[in-house]
Amino acid sequence: xxxxxxxxxxxxxxxxxxxxxxxxxxxxxxxxxxxxxxxxxxxxxxxxxxxxxxxxxxxxxxxxxxxxxxxxxxxxxxxxxxxxxxxxxxxxxxxxxxxxxxxxxxxxxxxxxxxxxxxxxxxxxxxxxxxxxxxxxxxxxxxxxxxxxxxxxxxxxxxxxxxxxxxxxxxxxxxxxxxxxxxxxxxxxxxxxxxxxxxxxxxxxxxxxxxxxxxxxxxxxxxxxxxxxxxxxxxxxxxxxxxxxxxxxxxxxxxxxxxxxxxxxxxxxxxxxxxxxxxxxxxxxxxxxxxxxxxxxxxxxxxxxxxxxxxxxxxxxxxxxxxxxxxxxxxxxxxxxxxxxxxxxxxxxxxxxxxxxxxxxxxxxxxxxxxxxxxxxxxxxxxxxxx
Amino acid sequence: xxxxxxxxxxxxxxxxxxxxxxxxxxxxxxxxxxxxxxxxxxxxxxxxxxxxxxxxxxxxxxxxxxxxxxxxxxxxxxxxxxxxxxxxxxxxxxxxxxxxxxxxxxxxxxxxxxxxxxxxxxxxxxxxxxxxxxxxxxxxxxxxxxxxxxxxxxxxxxxxxxxxxxxxxxxxxxxxxxxxxxxxxxxxxxxxxxxxxxxxxxxxxxxxxxxxxxxxxxxx
Numbered sequence: 323x324x325x326x327x328x329x330x331x332x333x334x335x336x337x338x339x340x341x342x343x344x345x346x347x348x349x350x351x352x353x354x355x356x357x358x359x360x361x362x363x364x365x366x367x368x369x370x371x372x373x374x375x376x377x378x379x380x381x382x383x384x385x386x387x388x389x390x391x392x393x394x395x396x397x398x399x400x401x402x403x404x405x406x407x408x409x410x411x412x413x414x415x416x417x418x419x420x421x422x423x424x425x426x427x428x429x430x431x432x433x434x435x436x437x438x439x440x441x442x443x444x445x446x447x448x449x450x451x452x453x454x455x456x457x458x459x460x461x462x463x464x465x466x467x468x469x470x471x472x473x474x475x476x477x478x479x480x481x482x483x484x485x486x487x488x489x490x491x492x493x494x495x496x497x498x499x500x501x502x503x504x505x506x507x508x509x510x511x512x513x514x515x516x517x518x519x520x521x522x523x524x525x526x527x528x529x530x531x532x533x534x535x536x537x538x539x540x541x542x543x544x545x546x547x548x549x550x551x552x553x554x555x556x557x558x559x560x561x562x563x564x565x566x567x568x569x570x571x572x573x574x575x576x577x578x579x580x581x582x583x584x585x586x587x588x589x590x591x592x593x594x595x596x597x598x599x600x601x602x603x604x605x606x607x608x609x610x611x612x613x614x615x616x617x618x619x620x621x622x623x624x625x626x627x628x629x630x631x632x633x634x635x636x637x638x639x640x641x642x643x644x645x646x647x648x649x650x651x652x653x654x655x656x657x658x659x660x661x662x663x664x665x666x667x668x669x670x671x672x673x674x675x676x677x678x679x680x681x682x683x684x685x686x687x688x689x690x691x692x693x694x695x696x697x698x699x700x701x702x703x704x705x706x707x708x709x
Numbered sequence: 710x711x712x713x714x715x716x717x718x719x720x721x722x723x724x725x726x727x728x729x730x731x732x733x734x735x736x737x738x739x740x741x742x743x744x745x746x747x748x749x750x751x752x753x754x755x756x757x758x759x760x761x762x763x764x765x766x767x768x769x770x771x772x773x774x775x776x777x778x779x780x781x782x783x784x785x786x787x788x789x790x791x792x793x794x795x796x797x798x799x800x801x802x803x804x805x806x807x808x809x810x811x812x813x814x815x816x817x818x819x820x821x822x823x824x825x826x827x828x829x830x831x832x833x834x835x836x837x838x839x840x841x842x843x844x845x846x847x848x849x850x851x852x853x854x855x856x857x858x859x860x861x862x863x864x865x866x867x868x869x870x871x872x873x874x875x876x877x878x879x880x881x882x883x884x885x886x887x888x889x890x891x892x893x894x895x896x897x898x899x900x901x902x903x904x905x906x907x908x909x910x911x912x913x914x915x916x917x918x919x920x921x922x923x924x925x926x927x928x929x
Contacts, residue, residue, distance in 0.1 A: 363753050387794055387833055388836070392832045473768075477762070548901065706791075
C-alpha cells in the first residue's frame with residue numbers, strides 16, 4: 323500500500339493555484355497554537371471560503387515532549403508517572419494501562435481489593451473529566467456559568483483523590499502489581515457523600531444547559547460523523563459511541579471488575595455534537611451507578627502484590643494492553659529484550675491522536691462557529707496527542 | 710485607603726477639616742499595576758488545569774487579588790502565567806507572545822517543567838529546560854502541578870515585587886522581595902536542629918494506630 327505524504331507547505335500551495343477567477347478567493351488562516359478554544363496548544367490550519375470552512379488541517383507537535391523516547395530509558399514503574407502527564411484528565415486510567423500491560427506480560431493475578439479500588443478510582447476520574455469537559459464546552463459556546471458549576475463539583479472529587487493519594491491531578495497511584503497505598507479510612511464515606519451530592523447536580527446541569535435553545539441550535543445536526551467514517555478514522559470513546567457504534571472496552575473486553583457491575587453503554591444515533599454531549603452526560607450517570615454498586619463491597623486484601631524495589635523484567639517479545647479512558651481506547655505497546663528492565667521500544671496508542679483528525683470530517687463545509695463546537699465536543703487533551 | 714496609606718511612603722499634613730497626603734507618583738502607579746494584573750490565557754499542559762481552577766473556578770477565586778481578567782490576546786495582557794512544558798517548537802511562539810504583550814510585563818513560571826524541565830529533564834530531545842531560557846521570569850512557582858494556593862502565593866510575591874520595585878523612569882529594573890528572610894533572632898542552625906529533632910521523634914510511627922487515633926473530617 324502506497325501512502326502519499328505531503329507537507330503543510332505543499333497542501334497550502336496546491337489549493338492556491340486551483341482557484342478559478344469566478345470563485346471567491348479561498349484562503350488559509352491559523353487557529354492556534356495560542357487560542358483559548360483549542361484546549362491548549364493545538365494548531366489548526368483552516369482553509370476558508372468566506373466564513374465556510376473547506377478543510378481543517380491539524381498541525382501537531384507544539385507540546386511534543388518525547389515521552390515514548392524517555393520511556394525507553396526508564397523502567398516500567400518509572401514510566402507510569404510519565405503517563406500521568408499525557409492525558410492528565412484520565413491520569414489514573416493511563417497508569418492503569420501501563421500496569422495492565424506489565425501484569426499481563428508477567429501473568430500476575432491480582433486480588434479483588436486492588437481491582438475494586440482501581441475500578442472505583444477510574445470511574446471517579448471519568449466523572450471529573452466529563453464534568454470539566456461539560457464546563458469547558460459551555461464556555462466555548464459562550465456560556466460562562468457551566469464552567470463555574472462543572473469546576474465546583476469537580477473540586478469535590480479532586481478532594482477525594484487528594485485525601486487518598488496526596489495529589490490533585492497527576493496521581494501516579496495505580497502501579498504495576500497493585501496500587502500505591504491503601505485507600506484512606508474516610509474514602510468510602512466521602513465517595514458516597516459526593517455521589518449523593520452530585521446525582522441531583524447532573525439534573526441541574528441538564529436544566530441549565532441541555533434544554534437551552536441556543537445550545538440546542540449550536541449542537542443539533544452540527545458536525546455529523548457517520549459510523550463508517552468514524553470507524554475508518556480509528557475514532558474511539560464517546561465520539562465513536564455517539565456515531566452509533568457501541569464499542570466500549572469495559573463491555574466488550576472487560577478488565578478490572580467491569581464484568582461484575584451492571585451498566586449500560588450510552589450510544590448515539592446521529593453522530594452530531596448533541597449525541598456526543600448526551601453520551602457523556604449519560605456516562606457520568608452510568609459511572610455514578612457503577613461506583614454505587616462497588617463502593618460498599620470493597621473486599622479485604624493486600625494492595626501491592628509486586629515488590630516495588632524488585633527489578634521487573636518482561637519476557638522477550640512484544641506486549642500490549644488496552645483500556646477505555648475517558649476519551650477512548652488507550653493502548654500501551656512495549657517491546658522487551660528479556661534481559662533489561664527497560665523496554666526496547668514503548669508506544670502509546672492514544673485516543674486523542676485518532677480523535678482529532680475527525681475534526682476535519684465533521685467541520686467540512688460548515689461555519690467557523692461550528693468548528694469550535696466540534697473541537698469542544700471531541701474533548702481533546704493536546705499533550706496526549708503529541709505525547 | 711487603608712492599603713495605600715500603609716504601603717506607600719507618604720507625608721500626611723493635618724489641616725482643619727481633614728488632611729492631605731504627599732507621596733511619590735511611582736508608588737501610586739506601582740500600587741495600581743500590582744492590583745490589576747491581567748493574565749494571558751496561556752496553558753500548554755497539566756498546569757493549565759490547575760491554573761484554570763485558580764483563575765476561573767469558584768473555589769479558588771483569583772479575583773480576590775485583582776488578577777481575574779484573563780485575556781486570550783497578548784495585546785491586552787500584562788502578566789503571562791506559563792503553565793506547562795515548553796518544547797522547542799513552542800519556544801519561538803512563547804517569545805513572540807511575550808514580545809506582543811504590553812509593557813510593563815511580568816512572568817510567572819508555574820510547575821517543574823517551566824523551572825527546569827521537570828519530569829522531562831532527562832532523555833527528552835525537545836523539552837526546553839526551563840522557560841527562563843526563552844523569556845525572563847519574575848516568579849517561579851514549584852509543583853507538579855502546583856496547587857492553586859501555590860499559584861496565589863506566587864502572585865502575591867509578584868505583587869510585592871511590583872510594589873517595591875520598578876520606577877517609571879527606569880523601567881525593567883525590579884527589586885526582588887525578600888520573602889524567605891529569617892526573623893532577626895533565629896538562625897539557620899537552630900532550624901536545622903529543630904528539624905533533626907522532629908525527624909528523630911517521628912522516625913518510628915505505628916501507622917495503623919495513628920490512623921485510628923485521628924478524627925477525620927466528616928463534611929464534604
